[in-house]
Amino acid sequence: MSVLALGGYQTAISQVEDARQAEARLLARLTANLARATARPVRDQAEFMQALHDNDRFWSQIAADLAGDGNRLPETLRAGLISLAGFVLGHSAALRRGEGEPQPLIDINRAVIRGLSGVTGAE
Known part of the structure; x- marks a missing residue:
C-alpha cells in the first residue's frame, strides 16, 4: 500500500473513530443526566422531563441517520438500531404519562x- 493511500485510509479510520467517540461521549452525558434525574428520592419533574427530551432528540437523530441512504x-x-430507537421513544412517551421506570433507557x-467504545461482554 502506498504511503498516500495508507495516509488516506488512516484519516478515514480516524474520522470514523472520532465520530463513534463523539457519539459515545454525548450518549454518556445524556445517560448521566437521566440517571441523575431519576436517582433523587423526590424526582424533579422538570429535570426529568428535560433529560427524557434530550435523550429522545439523540435517538430521533440516530434513527433518521440510520434510515438515510448514505448510512x-x-x-x-441499522434495522436493529432503528427498532431500538422506536422502543426508546415509545418508553419515553410512557414515562411522560407516569407509566414504567426509566432504568431500561439507562x-x-x-x-x-x-x-460504540468497542467494549464487549458484561462489565
Missing part, C-alpha cells in the same frame, strides 16, 4: 456506549 452500517444492524444507553 454505511450493515442493513441488519441500560440501553449504557449498552450502546459500550458498543
Whole structure:
C-alpha cells in the first residue's frame, strides 16, 4: 500500500473513530443526566422531563441517520438500531404519562456506549 493511500485510509479510520467517540461521549452525558434525574428520592419533574427530551432528540437523530441512504452500517444492524430507537421513544412517551421506570433507557444507553467504545461482554 502506498504511503498516500495508507495516509488516506488512516484519516478515514480516524474520522470514523472520532465520530463513534463523539457519539459515545454525548450518549454518556445524556445517560448521566437521566440517571441523575431519576436517582433523587423526590424526582424533579422538570429535570426529568428535560433529560427524557434530550435523550429522545439523540435517538430521533440516530434513527433518521440510520434510515438515510448514505448510512454505511450493515442493513441488519441499522434495522436493529432503528427498532431500538422506536422502543426508546415509545418508553419515553410512557414515562411522560407516569407509566414504567426509566432504568431500561439507562441500560440501553449504557449498552450502546459500550458498543460504540468497542467494549464487549458484561462489565
